[in-house]
Amino acid sequence: MLNGDAPVLDVRDLKTVFRTRGGEVHAVNSVSFHLRPGELLGVVGESGSGKSVTMMSLIGLLPSPPAEVRGGQVMFGGRDILKASAGELRRLRGREIGFIFQDPMTSLNPVFTVGFQIMEPLRKHMGMRPEAARVRAAELLDLVGIPDARKRLKDFPHQFSGGMRQRVMIAMALACDPKVLIADEPTTALDVTIQAQILELVKDLRKKLGMAIVWITHDLGVIAGIADRVMVMYGGQVVEQAPVRALFADPRHPYTRALLQTVPSVRGERAPKLKVIEGQPPLLGAHPTACPFRFRCDKAHDRCGRENPQRRVVGAPGHDVACHWDPDGAGLAAAGLTSEGVVNG
Amino acid sequence: MADPARATTEPLVQVRDLKMHFPVSRGLLGRKTGAIKAVDGVSFDIMPRETLGMVGESGCGKSTTGRAVLRLYDITGGSIRINGTEIGQMSQSALRKHRPTMQMVFQDPQACLNPRMTLAGLIGEPLDEHTGWSRARKLERIYELMDAVGLNRNFANRYPHEFSGGQRQRIGIARALALNPSFIVCDEPIAALDVSIQAQVVNLLEELQEKLGLTYLFISHDLSMVRHIATRVAVMYLGKVVEIAPREALYADPLHPYTQALLSSVPDPDPETAQQVRRIILKGDVPSPANPPQGCNFCTRCPAVMPVCREIEPETREVAPGRFVACHLHDASVPTSIPTGGPTPGGASTTNQQGGSS
Ligand SMILES: Nc1ncnc2c1ncn2[C@@H]1O[C@H](COP(=O)(O)OP(=O)(O)OP(=O)(O)O)[C@@H](O)[C@H]1O
Ligand SMILES: Nc1ncnc2c1ncn2[C@@H]1O[C@H](COP(=O)(O)OP(=O)(O)OP(=O)(O)O)[C@@H](O)[C@H]1O
Ligand SMILES: [Mg+2]
Ligand SMILES: [Mg+2]
Numbered sequence: 001m002l003n004g005d006a007p008v009l010d011v012r013d014l015k016t017v018f019r020t021r022g023g024e025v026h027a028v029n030s031v032s033f034h035l036r037p038g039e040l041l042g043v044v045g046e047s048g049s050g051k052s053v054t055m056m057s058l059i060g061l062l063p064s065p066p067a068e069v070r071g072g073q074v075m076f077g078g079r080d081i082l083k084a085s086a087g088e089l090r091r092l093r094g095r096e097i098g099f100i101f102q103d104p105m106t107s108l109n110p111v112f113t114v115g116f117q118i119m120e121p122l123r124k125h126m127g128m129r130p131e132a133a134r135v136r137a138a139e140l141l142d143l144v145g146i147p148d149a150r151k152r153l154k155d156f157p158h159q160f161s162g163g164m165r166q167r168v169m170i171a172m173a174l175a176c177d178p179k180v181l182i183a184d185e186p187t188t189a190l191d192v193t194i195q196a197q198i199l200e201l202v203k204d205l206r207k208k209l210g211m212a213i214v215w216i217t218h219d220l221g222v223i224a225g226i227a228d229r230v231m232v233m234y235g236g237q238v239v240e241q242a243p244v245r246a247l248f249a250d251p252r253h254p255y256t257r258a259l260l261q262t263v264p265s266v267r268g269e270r271a272p273k274l275k276v277i278e279g280q281p282p283l284l285g286a287h288p289t290a291c292p293f294r295f296r297c298d299k300a301h302d303r304c305g306r307e308n309p310q311r312r313v314v315g316a317p318g319h320d321v322a323c324h325w326d327p328d329g330a331g332l333a334a335a336g337l338t339s340e341g342v343v344n345g
Numbered sequence: 346m347a348d349p350a351r352a353t354t355e356p357l358v359q360v361r362d363l364k365m366h367f368p369v370s371r372g373l374l375g376r377k378t379g380a381i382k383a384v385d386g387v388s389f390d391i392m393p394r395e396t397l398g399m400v401g402e403s404g405c406g407k408s409t410t411g412r413a414v415l416r417l418y419d420i421t422g423g424s425i426r427i428n429g430t431e432i433g434q435m436s437q438s439a440l441r442k443h444r445p446t447m448q449m450v451f452q453d454p455q456a457c458l459n460p461r462m463t464l465a466g467l468i469g470e471p472l473d474e475h476t477g478w479s480r481a482r483k484l485e486r487i488y489e490l491m492d493a494v495g496l497n498r499n500f501a502n503r504y505p506h507e508f509s510g511g512q513r514q515r516i517g518i519a520r521a522l523a524l525n526p527s528f529i530v531c532d533e534p535i536a537a538l539d540v541s542i543q544a545q546v547v548n549l550l551e552e553l554q555e556k557l558g559l560t561y562l563f564i565s566h567d568l569s570m571v572r573h574i575a576t577r578v579a580v581m582y583l584g585k586v587v588e589i590a591p592r593e594a595l596y597a598d599p600l601h602p603y604t605q606a607l608l609s610s611v612p613d614p615d616p617e618t619a620q621q622v623r624r625i626i627l628k629g630d631v632p633s634p635a636n637p638p639q640g641c642n643f644c645t646r647c648p649a650v651m652p653v654c655r656e657i658e659p660e661t662r663e664v665a666p667g668r669f670v671a672c673h674l675h676d677a678s679v680p681t682s683i684p685t686g687g688p689t690p691g692g693a694s695t696t697n698q699q700g701g702s703s
Pocket of ligand 3: 051052053184
């Protein structure tokens with residue numbers, strides 16, 4: 001821990017491997033991060049960088065086989081939930097950790113009414129009577145901005161628009177008042193005007209309910225608008241982590257820098273040419289012993305091929321980066337290492 | 346923004362009052378009970394070597410417009426002139442002769458590439474169909490195209506699954522280029538790609554345009570990419586074009602309340618400005634194109650709606666050189682309206698809808 005309150009969720013050295021016919025896929029490699037109460041942690045990274053697998057590993061949502069969580073520790077509520085039984089995990093997911101999936105249609109059951117699906121966890125995990133559960137379900141739909149909430153409880157998922165289904169998903173995830181909400185690309189499939197509605201809603205709900213949130217997205221604009229802190233993933237590793245302003249103002253990893261330059265904006269100056277990150281994502285066939293970004297990195301040198309860089313503290317408090325290169329010159333990097341040491345999460 | 350040279354050049358593509366309605370049928374006999382007005386009276390020009398960006402929310406009719414312009418459908422009505430030839434009502438057999446000059450690049454590079462064909466076969470397919478060239482001549486052209494889109498010639502005998510998303514999109518672009526087209530409809534060509542690869546494909550499209558003098562209709566829901574690539578932008582809402590303007594003017598000073606809401610909804614990749622942007626949060630969802638509202642299509646969600654908007658459909662007017670908008674707020678002949686040219690119409694009702702909505 002660097003500073004602030006004790007974390008609600010503290011993940012250390014998480015490692016997840018898929019065993020496939022073509023060999024092993026090392027999807028998550030020694031990922032460490034923490035989440036403080038009430039905080040919104042944004043997670044960005046290119047497709048396949050391990051964002052979803054990381055979050056699904058820590059709450060036991062990956063089918064095994066092919067997935068295998070090979071190591072690490074996930075501290076939640078004073079214990080390591082990687083050691084929890086399947087039953088305990090299920091209870092945890094219903095009550096204390098909410099999850100929103102990218103595609104609402106895959107996680108809403110088309111044959112049950114929306115009301116039934118919101119009421120079920122309330123009855124199962126909170127022991128509510130049907131009538132109390134119905135009242136609470138209507139409250140939740142109302143909270144996420146669905147008009148005529150009480151009447152809509154009787155409707156089936158297909159009777160809602162995409163944006164409304166996403167709201168229903170949020171209502172379900174909030175049903176039991178979780179301490180932590182994990183949202184995996186919750187607005188990617190939505191139009192910008194609907195996305196703007198959902199983002200306003202989330203800001204509002206955070207103020208009202210004060211839960212901690214992990215928000216996975218590939219959209220740096222969304223991150224800039226709602227995150228307190230950002231974690232950048234590449235090749236199954238955390239390559240940079242910083243408070244949101246520090247990350248955008250002073251990115252330290254060459255991948256983060258390139259990523260920030262590839263996205264055009266609708267406001268401000270228009271760049272005449274888009275910056276490109278050449279090359280391909282890494283193959284993840286084995287545990288990395290070198291920097292996964294080195295083939296695409298314009299700052300790479302021999303050390304990057306010999307040694308996978310550890311995360312180290314740089315710049316502002318709470319900012320760390322896993323890279324051998326130092327934008328301020330070699331002297332400062334050494335100073336950072338000796339004064340603050342290697343970061344763990 | 347009016348380009349004096351432009352007035353003297355003929356548009357390469359001229360679309361007038363284009364309509365594409367899909368029948369809705371019910372019951373055993375498939376009786377026609379109505380129509381989905383996917384595209385309902387769309388007009389625009391595209392100048393040679395220009396990129397017209399087309400934006401709007403899911404289901405507003407962008408793809409249908411793109412496909413209809415290439416006559417992949419038998420259209421419900423309207424006129425389409427490409428290079429001076431009217432193709433709106435042309436029969437599919439007569440169209441065959443014109444197909445080579447107009448091509449399409451699709452959203453999902455995976456879905457439209459036959460997995461059993463090699464890269465050379467895929468790129469050569471249009472040549473097989475439309476030319477009687479010898480094998481050697483075709484192969485020469487295939488190599489030329491692979492060079493043009495940045496695919497290594499050694500890949501010629503590989504299959505699509507061996508390529509990344511960005512490379513597959515290059516294959517799609519090479520195919521579209523095979524017959525030397527002058528006009529290409531790019532339907533969400535980067536939507537399926539990772540952000541870091543999107544830039545590669547957009548840069549390639551720009552390079553090719555410069556080298557080969559191509560004209561693009563670039564369909565996308567990514568407003569920031571469209572700002573990058575397009576010279577002019579058309580904004581669609583529920584089957585209609587609500588605003589067309591040169592890029593700079595549109596992004597600096599959107600006129601239609603829908604364009605204003607759309608642009609203000611795009612999150613900014615910068616935490617400093619993210620706090621400052623005044624967001625217009627629209628209430629509700631887009632109505633169904635099978636049952637559009639009376640009057641202006643946007644009246645059910647418009648923050649600046651007036652009584653007239655629920656009665657009369659606004660006409661498209663040129664309110665400044667090159668700037669077209671279909672909105673009563675910008676029509677001087679509508680008594681309740683505010684004079685044209687104002688950047689924020691109906692101030693009071695707009696601010697009511699600002700931010701922190703429930
Ligand atoms: N069931 C599986 N079997 C084998 N490999 C898998 C499986 N699921 C995921 N992977 C691999 O794990 C890696 C990380 O995947 P993950 O889904 O976490 O990426 P992501 O960062 O969420 O990407 P996206 O932005 O596309 O959602 C990828 O290389 C992926 O191919
Ligand atoms: N073949 C068809 N038959 C019936 N309805 C159709 C057909 N094709 C499109 N539609 C309808 O026409 C409307 C416009 O669809 P279109 O695909 O053009 O939208 P779009 O703007 O491209 O959306 P997106 O951004 O999601 O691709 C939608 O309501 C769609 O459901
Ligand atoms: Mg994912
Ligand atoms: Mg489309």
